[in-house]
Amino acid sequence: MSFWELLALSSAVATIMVVFLTIYALINNKTLKEESKLTRETLQKLITEESRLTREMIERMTERTEKMLERMTERTEKMIERTTEKLGELIVSEGQKTRELIRKKE
Secondary structure, X not given: OOHHHHHHHXXXXXXXXXXXXXXXXXXXXXXXXXHHHHHHXXXXXXXXXXXXHHHHHHHHHHHHHHHHHHHHHHHHXXXXXXXXXXXXXXHHHHHHHHHHHHHHHX
């Protein structure tokens, strides 16, 4: 095989490879664009779902916090009532003791 025949054969093989690679690149590009679109859609859905879950979580936490505050307020009010009653009883008993001391001194 002469040099020119070998060169022609190499050129034909190179041309076939370039055509094949070009077709492959075009198909691959189309596939990558479709995959990219699907990935973007999936990410958007995930972001939307995450936002929804975050809002729900915040609402639940707010409800729980409000319930806790209500319970704490009720308990605080009960403690104030009990403390007031005990102070009243203490004032009455101390007043009686004071009267008794005054009577004993008289």
